[in-house]
Amino acid sequence: MALSTLQGDRPLEVTDGTTVVVIPLYGQHELFAQCLSSVLEHTPVDVPILVADDASPDEASRWWVAELEAGGHLRHAVYWSRAEINAGFVGNCNRAFALCGRGDVLLLNSDCVVADGWVEGLRAAVASDGSIATASSLTNHGSIVSVPVRNTPAEALPQHTTLDVAARAVRENARRLYPRLPTAIGHCVLVRRAAIDLVGGFDEAFAPGYGEEVDFSQRCIASGMQHVLADDVLVLHQGGGTFQAAGSATRDALQLAHEKLIRQRYPAYRIAVEEAESEAASPLARALAIAGEAILGPRVTVDVRCLGPYLTGTQVHALELVHALWRTGQAQVRLLLPDGLGTYAQPVIEAMAGVETIRERDIVPTTRRDPLVHRPFQVSSLRDLSLLELLGERLVVTHQDLISYRNPEYFDHPRQWRQFRDLTAETLATAATTIFFTEHAAADALAENLVPAGRVRVAHLGVDHQLEGLQVDARIPAFADRVTDRPFLLCLGTNFKHKNRLFALRLLRTLREDHGWDGRLVFCGPHVVRGSSAGLEAEYLASRPDLREVTVDVAAVDESEKRWLLGRAAAVVYPTTYEGFGLVPFEAAGANVPCLFAAVSALAEVLPPALSTLVPWDPAQSAARVRPLLDAGAVRDAHVDGLRAAAATLTWDRTASAVLEAYHDTLALPARDLARVTEQHIPDARYWALRHQIGGTGMSLVGPDRLLPESTQRALAALLRRGATRGPLLTVLGALARLGGGSPPDRPSLPPAKDDDGDGDDDERHDAIEDAEGEAQVGRPDPRARRRAREDG
Structure with a gap:
């Protein structure tokens, strides 16, 4: 040419x-x-x-x-x-x-x-x-x-x-x-x-x-x-370049x-x-x-306000996840931290070079909104949604399971249960993508029509914990002498009915009476008021004093005490009927201890069915299959090796890869405008956003139950706008506050997530239950009606 x-x-x-x-x-x-x-x-x-x-x-x-x-x-x-x-x-x-x-x-x-x-x-x-x-x-x-x-x-x-x-x-x-x-x-x-x-x-x-x-x-x-x-x-x-000459x-x-x-x-x-x-x-x-x-990798704000003073399964999950995301080098991560960050989390976060952090008190309307905001544990309140809207354009939620959504016994009143169901439906209707720990949990939500099929992703949890700062040494508990006189089965978990502790008692009885196993059963986990199996357990033990003598309930323990128990158990019995994932068998594997479970719900997915020893829910057949695992030998070794092999596939690096893929898919999907959803479907979302900006002290002065009448507010505003009067007025008010021996109340913050069973599962359930009770319901349209009417994707 x-x-x-x-x-x-x-x-x-x-x-x-x-x-x-x-x-x-x-x-x-x-x-x-x-x-x-x-x-x-x-x-x-x-x-x-x-x-x-x-x-x-x-x-x-x-x-x-x-x-x-x-x-x-x-x-x-x-x-x-x-x-x-x-x-x-x-x-x-x-x-x-x-x-x-x-x-x-x-x-x-x-x-x-x-x-x-x-x-x-x-x-x-x-x-x-x-x-x-x-x-x-x-x-x-x-x-x-x-x-x-x-x-x-x-x-x-x-x-x-x-x-x-x-x-x-x-x-x-x-x-x-x-x-x-x-x-x-x-x-x-x-x-x-x-x-x-x-x-x-x-x-x-x-x-x-x-x-x-x-x-x-x-x-x-x-x-x-x-x-x-x-x-x-x-x-x-x-x-x-075009106009540089001018x-x-x-x-x-x-x-x-x-x-x-x-x-x-x-x-x-x-x-x-x-x-x-x-x-x-x-x-x-x-x-x-x-x-x-495509150019930068995903930019995401991850809400880790669960990283409060106490270290439980939710905190381990959140820290391991963000650290694994950071290790990939494929995402730009900003962390939303709690005001009271736990001492275990501080060094982990500081070591992640390039990770940005922000706290709730620093969020203002001009705060940068990332393309994605991820809540890696279940949403506790409508206020969470309005806050997350300020930080990201598309919401990704990790949702564990639907046991509380389905079971009214875990609530004080049917109204509470309905409010919790509404919150769950609202959250999943709002999310651009929902991540579940297992395919089983995802299928459960799909069966309830809570999520569209195209907006569901699965990321198995990692069980190969990488962060040394989260590891604790075993510590001899005060109750040690109550459990070391003979071999024992360790049953980890809250005394919710679905944890099926009653079956553990029936299994112990059959092992002792039919198979001559002279051991104990140790229950380890918090006690709850609603949905508890305590009454069933008491009824069963009341007429069996011999069984009662060899049953010990140590209630909630810390991680170091749990590690001590795991290291000395003959086996871990885990007769749960429903799990979104199920960490307990992998904790047992880490301690080289067999785990007695049934291949139900998510356990059938994350563990080989051949390793299941409990026959739902037949104590006689189960005891016959369990008994060889309680003595040292090839059968026990093969079982533990099987658990460890299953655990080897569940790495945090693999979890991070699945979450990154979910982020990628979320950006590719038609976006759900989180701001629009909260404005249209959550009438008090804007109230919470404004309240967050004003703070608790400001709300006490100018809110619905205001301490300052309108005329006084106007006078103070006028005085504070003038340079000549602003300084003296603030000086006088400060002096009066000191004389009164008090100070303005701090802005309320979200409570940290609590561990509800001591085994790393269901850690945020109680927070969601408690916060859902306090949400305003007046005038809110039924989220299930909206969910039925919405488009899929």
Whole structure:
């Protein structure tokens, strides 16, 4: 191919539908050299290239292209058209529109660099609908189409990547949504010839530049055409090169004048842009999130406010998960920490370089919202949802199981149970994706119609705990002498009925009476008031004093005492009827102790059924199968080896990989606008968000039961606004507070999650029950009715 110099205004002889790349040029040779080099490398050879030279004062660019031609380096037809006088960007583009004849015009700023597939992607976007006037590309510096961080133009791509790598990642991950835009974005835009024919070119009122593409776009919209984003095309924009020759004052004055003209002509345009910038559930938001993840990896805020002073299963899960996510190096993680962070968690978090942290008290309306916010334990209140909405556009929730959702016995009153069910339904209806520990737990939620099938993911827990700071040494408990006089079965878990402690008693009786095993049963776990099996156990033992003598209930223990018990048990008996995962068999394996369980619920999924020894719920058959495991030997060793082999597949690295995949899928799915859901479906969500900002002290002064009448509030506000009175007033109030011996109450914070069974399961159930009771229900629509009516995905 050759370089051709165009003379006069005679247009190129191109057929309808031909794409012509147009590079407007005025100085800035180094930027132009980068631009044209990339275009020559990444543009199909049958696409002509027109350099629209606007009487550039520096002819270095023209000489360089001539050298390329002389060296045989031009594979394309390159046309050079030089204006006799400088017309400015608007006039130069209009001249180029005319020179392209019947071709579509792909306008590319000379301060841009392109990558493979850029022309093909823009063409496909324009061709996707006959009413499309323009298609713009993604870029690092492009107002509402900026990536990797939405609405945040940057001078360059992140340092860890290159344009070729980033553009390929964007292209491979794109869903080709072609989201609608309120305007073409001028750095790189393919303009359909039909649009130019319909509304004309750029308006000279915007000469020499700024605002011309907005005006053109609005005329297209008014005439029935529309503008889209080619969400599979990423172009590097070294922003500002077009007008660098003008002084900053000139540029600013020009931009302000043209923005004023846009407001006068198109008063609704600003609204359209604001919606494009802020709408969280739009195709544009989805496309930008997908592209941002392709470049940076997922950006997620993880709510770990459970990391309070006490270390239980929930805390271990949360810390191990975020540390595993950090180890992958594939996610940018921000942690929402509790005000009272546990001492066990502090060193772990400080060691994770690059992990950002934030506390609830620091959240304000302008706090950055990440594409994702993840609650890795069950939501406790509607207030949680409103707070999470401030931190992320899409909510990911980890939900353990539905035992409390289904069982009213765990609540003081049927109304409490209904409120808890409403909260669960509300949360899962709000979540963009729900992660379950097992397929069984996911299937359970699907059977209840709580989640759409397309928004369910499974991430098995890891059991290979990596964090040394979370490991505790065994400690001899005060009750040691009560359990060491003979071998014992250890039954871990709260005395909820579904933990089936009564069956453990029946099994012990059968082992002693039918198999001559002279051992004890040790119950270890908290006691509850509602849904307890305490009455059944007492009734069973009342008429069996011999069994009562060998049964010990040590109630709740700490982790070091539990480790001591595990290390000395003949076996762990785990007769639970329902689990969302079930950590106890793996804790037993870690102590080289057999675990007696039945292949029910999630246990049938995470453990080989051949290892199950309990026959639901027949004590005679179960005892016959259990007895060989209580003595040292090959049978016992094989069982423990089987448990350890199953545990070896459940790693935190594998968990992190599954969670990252869930994040990726969440961004690819149509978003559920968390803000919109909370506004429409949770009437008090905005109240909680506002209350969070005001704080408990402020609410006591100005809230519904305010201590300060309206007239006093106005007087104080007036005094505090004046510099002359503000200082003295605060000094007097401080002195009065000290004389009174008190201080304003702190803002209330969410309570830490509690361990409810001592075995790492169900750790947040009581929090959810207690918080659900306190939520306002007046006027709330039935979430089950909404759930039945909602669309799947």
